[in-house]
Every structure is written in C-alpha cells, then in structure tokens.
Amino acid sequence: MSTISRRSLIQLAGLTGVGLTLSACAGPGTTTQPGGGAAGAVNLTGPVEGSISFAHWRGEDKAQFDSIIAAFVAANAGVEVRQDISPSNDYNANALQQIRQGTQGDLFAAFRGAQYESMVKASLFADLTKDGPTDKYVANLIGAGTTDGKQYGYPYQLVFNMPLINADLRAQAGYTANPKDWNGFLDLCEKLKSSGVVPIAWPGGEAGNAGQLFNAMVMNEAPSDDMCAQIEAGTMKVTDDWFLTVLRRYEELKPYFQPNATGTAVEPAQQMFASGQSAMLATGSYHMTSVRGLGATFGFDLIAPITTTADKAKYEGIHNATFILGVSTVSKNASTAFALLKHLSDPKAAGDYANGTSQHVTVKDVQYTNPDLLATAPWLERKTLLAPRFQFTNLDIRNAAEGAATAVVGGTSVDEAAASAQRIIDQRVKR
Structure with missing residues (x-):
C-alpha cells in the first residue's frame, strides 16, 4: 500500500457536448465511456454554457464551493451550477442510481473504494486520461481515481482519517506530543479521564464515521498493508490472531469512550469535543471545520493510537485521498462540467477551498494559510498509511469486520464478535 511521500507532499503543501454522442468514433475533445462499450463518447471540450449539477456529500463545504463556483460563473456568462448535496450515508447508498438516471451529478464526487469501483463498473466516469488536468495534481495522490491505467477521476481531498485531539487538554495531561506506544496511549487516556473529561468521543452508532478509528487500530497489527483486501479475498480472517x-x-x-458509545451519532460526538467535554474526536481531519463551527477555540492536533510498542510501529497515522471528482458519461452538458472540474483543479481555487474548509488538497502549488491546516501540516511529512478500510469493495464485508469492533465495545466477547463477523464474511467472500 502507498504511503505519503515526503518529497511529493512538500511539493503539495508549498507551505511558506454537450451530451452523449452516438458516433462510434470519438473525435478530438471526446472521451469514450469506461468499459469500452458501444455507448459512444462524451464531449469534454464543447461550449461552456447552460446548467449543470455538482453532486457531493460535503454539506459543510457548501458556502466555500458557492464562492468558488461564483468565480467560475462570472467567467462564463450564462452558466448555472446547482449543488446537489446529500448526507454521506445517503450519498453512498443512492448517488450511483441518481447519477445514472441523469437527475444530478454532471460533475460528481465519489468515495474512494467501493463507491468509486461500482461507479467505474457502471460506466459513469468519463475517461479523463487524455484531456484531464492531471498535471495540476500530485501524481502519487491520485491513484484512487485510476483504473486499468485510465484516469477517471481526481481525488481532491487529502484527509487524515484518525482522531482529532484537543492539544490544550493533551498538554494538561502531561503530554506535549503524542504517545509512541500502546501503554503511553492508555496512560494518556487514564490521565484525561482522571481530570474529568471523556478521553475519546466515538460515534459508534454511525458506521461511516465509527469505522475511521478502525484504520489506526489495524495499521500496526496486520501482517501486511493490504489486510482489508485480504480479508475480503478470504486469505485473512477476522478470527486470525492479529485481528483478535x-x-x-x-x-x-x-x-x-463516552457512555452509550455504540449508540452515539457523529453530531453529539462533535459537540462533546467542541465544548471540551472530550479530549479526542475519533473521526478525522475532515471534521475540523464543523468543530470550529460549534465554537471550539482550542488548538488542534491529530493522534493515532499506536497499538503496539514503539519499536514495532510501522506507521504514525492514517491518510486518505478521496472526494474523487469526475464527469458523468450521461451528462447532457459534460463540457461545462469538465470546465468546472478544471476550475476546481486550479491552485488558486483549490487553495480557496482548502483554506476555507480546513481540508488539505491533492492539487499542486497550493498555499495554505488556514491556522488549522498549518497546525496539522507536520503530518504531511510523517509516515502514514493509506486508509485501509477503503480497500474493502464489498460493504457487507467491511461492515462485518468493523462491526466486530463495535460489538466488542458494546459488550460482546472478542471471540464471539470475531466468529459472528467471519460467518458473514464467509458468505460473501468471492470464490
């Protein structure tokens, strides 16, 4: 599995047509559909005009996207862009069908992993290999949008899928930096608990966010970095010693964890963290803006539980390149969607997005000025593993593996939780 390259991320950070044509031959400025079927070609370089939909799940980013889109519209008279935003769980479940129907998502985002793979299989991504703005991105951070050597989309966000920590409370507990091993992490948690705060706010009742902690919990325990792909293939099991x-x-x-952790949604967990009732929020850097919006004024850092001894730890944390931007093959205005994609890929627009939303991005030559991005920037150069939970392409298998952890926190014995999860996985493993 890939890790963040210090050299490429120094480069990254810079921190100081309309419509579907039925012709069998794709001319200049067109792109054949993924899968190579007879569906024809999408015109990417036609007129920039008319109305398009931008479909995604980042409701907290709407205002910033509105501002960026306003500049795009100002430069292209007569263009209209509508944001179609769904909650992340709904988007994961419904976006493929909605985009395929053509009701939304001329330009759309996809989650890395299962959703991206299913959308490629459904031939929804226009092939951007020839005409796409690939040179605008850090090369080793856009692989999640590549299949069979073709660039179908561009991961836009560089996210750290590991807990946020209140740096002030960490210091009050006697730690100026994160613990380097499991005993140290438990000691930090005990000192935080003794001071009267909940050490970790964990949204265990919401699978999409609850599973982010899973990334860090497996990163230094698994025999290989492709552990989740191997669980899905049946070559590793959740009843193996390492998973136990x-x-x-x-x-x-x-x-x-807070009381009733397995029944807690993400919003109450965010509120606990923002108000100082908890020292950590076990989701990721993608929630920094939301927490600031809830009134948090303390300093942020990121922390990953190191589940082993310091000498055996391979990784310090987790990163992910996601929010994969692509142009729909069923769009009636693909050239305008493509133009918006190129606009978002410009370092100025990407920098506006990054600094306005507290999200690192994969676009090159972006200048970060946001204090929270600057505070967490050291993680750009640390050894972090590409989030392994997104290796799962079968969501039933992913939910079973991650659900075993939730069951244990809820009181199920380790052996029983593992055995129950493996029974589900065995039924779904590809033979």
Whole structure:
C-alpha cells in the first residue's frame, strides 16, 4: 500500500457536448465511456454554457464551493451550477442510481473504494486520461481515481482519517506530543479521564464515521498493508490472531469512550469535543471545520493510537485521498462540467477551498494559510498509511469486520464478535 511521500507532499503543501454522442468514433475533445462499450463518447471540450449539477456529500463545504463556483460563473456568462448535496450515508447508498438516471451529478464526487469501483463498473466516469488536468495534481495522490491505467477521476481531498485531539487538554495531561506506544496511549487516556473529561468521543452508532478509528487500530497489527483486501479475498480472517489483538485493543479502550458509545451519532460526538467535554474526536481531519463551527477555540492536533510498542510501529497515522471528482458519461452538458472540474483543479481555487474548509488538497502549488491546516501540516511529512478500510469493495464485508469492533465495545466477547463477523464474511467472500 502507498504511503505519503515526503518529497511529493512538500511539493503539495508549498507551505511558506454537450451530451452523449452516438458516433462510434470519438473525435478530438471526446472521451469514450469506461468499459469500452458501444455507448459512444462524451464531449469534454464543447461550449461552456447552460446548467449543470455538482453532486457531493460535503454539506459543510457548501458556502466555500458557492464562492468558488461564483468565480467560475462570472467567467462564463450564462452558466448555472446547482449543488446537489446529500448526507454521506445517503450519498453512498443512492448517488450511483441518481447519477445514472441523469437527475444530478454532471460533475460528481465519489468515495474512494467501493463507491468509486461500482461507479467505474457502471460506466459513469468519463475517461479523463487524455484531456484531464492531471498535471495540476500530485501524481502519487491520485491513484484512487485510476483504473486499468485510465484516469477517471481526481481525488481532491487529502484527509487524515484518525482522531482529532484537543492539544490544550493533551498538554494538561502531561503530554506535549503524542504517545509512541500502546501503554503511553492508555496512560494518556487514564490521565484525561482522571481530570474529568471523556478521553475519546466515538460515534459508534454511525458506521461511516465509527469505522475511521478502525484504520489506526489495524495499521500496526496486520501482517501486511493490504489486510482489508485480504480479508475480503478470504486469505485473512477476522478470527486470525492479529485481528483478535485489534479487538482486544478496542476492549481496552471501552472505559475511555463516552457512555452509550455504540449508540452515539457523529453530531453529539462533535459537540462533546467542541465544548471540551472530550479530549479526542475519533473521526478525522475532515471534521475540523464543523468543530470550529460549534465554537471550539482550542488548538488542534491529530493522534493515532499506536497499538503496539514503539519499536514495532510501522506507521504514525492514517491518510486518505478521496472526494474523487469526475464527469458523468450521461451528462447532457459534460463540457461545462469538465470546465468546472478544471476550475476546481486550479491552485488558486483549490487553495480557496482548502483554506476555507480546513481540508488539505491533492492539487499542486497550493498555499495554505488556514491556522488549522498549518497546525496539522507536520503530518504531511510523517509516515502514514493509506486508509485501509477503503480497500474493502464489498460493504457487507467491511461492515462485518468493523462491526466486530463495535460489538466488542458494546459488550460482546472478542471471540464471539470475531466468529459472528467471519460467518458473514464467509458468505460473501468471492470464490
């Protein structure tokens, strides 16, 4: 699995047609549909005009996208752009069908992993290999939008899928930096708990966010970095010794989660963290803006539980390149959608997005000025693993593996939780 390259991220950070044509031959400025079927070609370089839909799940980014889109519209008279935004769980479940129907998503985003793969299989992504703005992106961070050597989309966000921590509360607990091993992490949690705060706010009742902690819990325990792909293939099992160790680590963390952690949605967890009732929010850097919006004034950092000893730890944390932007093959105005994609890929627009939303991006030559991005920028140069939970392409298998951890936190024994999850996985493993 890939890790963040220090050299490429120094470059990254810079921190100081309309419509579907039925012709069998694609002319200049057209792109054949993924899968190579007879559906024809999408015109990417036609007139920039008319109305388009931009479909995604980042409701918290709407205002910033509105501002960026306003500049695009000002430069292209007569163009209208509508944002179609759904909650992340709804988007994961429904976006493919909605985009395929053509009701939304001329330009659309996809989650890395299962959703991206299913959308490629459904031939929804226009092939951007020839005409796309690939040179605007850090090369080793856009692989999640590549299939069979073709660039179908551009991961826009560089996210750290690991807990946020209140740096002030960490310091008050006697830690000026993150613990380097499991005993140190438990000691930090115990000191935080003794001071009267909940060490970890974990949205265990919401699978999409609850599973982010899973990334860090497995990163230094698995025998290989492709552990989740191997679980899905049946070559590793959640009843293996290494995975049982992961579940025992969750069991050890149980006293440090908030009450009813397995029934907590993400919004209450965010509120606990923002108000200082909890020291950590076990989701990721993508929630920095939301937490600031809830009134948090303390300093942020990121922290990943190191579940082993310091000498055995391969990784310090987790990163992900996601929010894969693509142009729909069923769009009646693909050239305008493509023009908006190119606009978003410009370092100025990408910088406006990054600094306005507290999201690092994969676009080159972006200048970060946002204080939270600058505070978390050291993670750009640390050894972090590409989020392994998105190796799963079968969501039933992913939910079973991650659900075993939730079950343990809820009181199920480690062996029982693992066995129950493996039974589900065995039924779905590709033979």
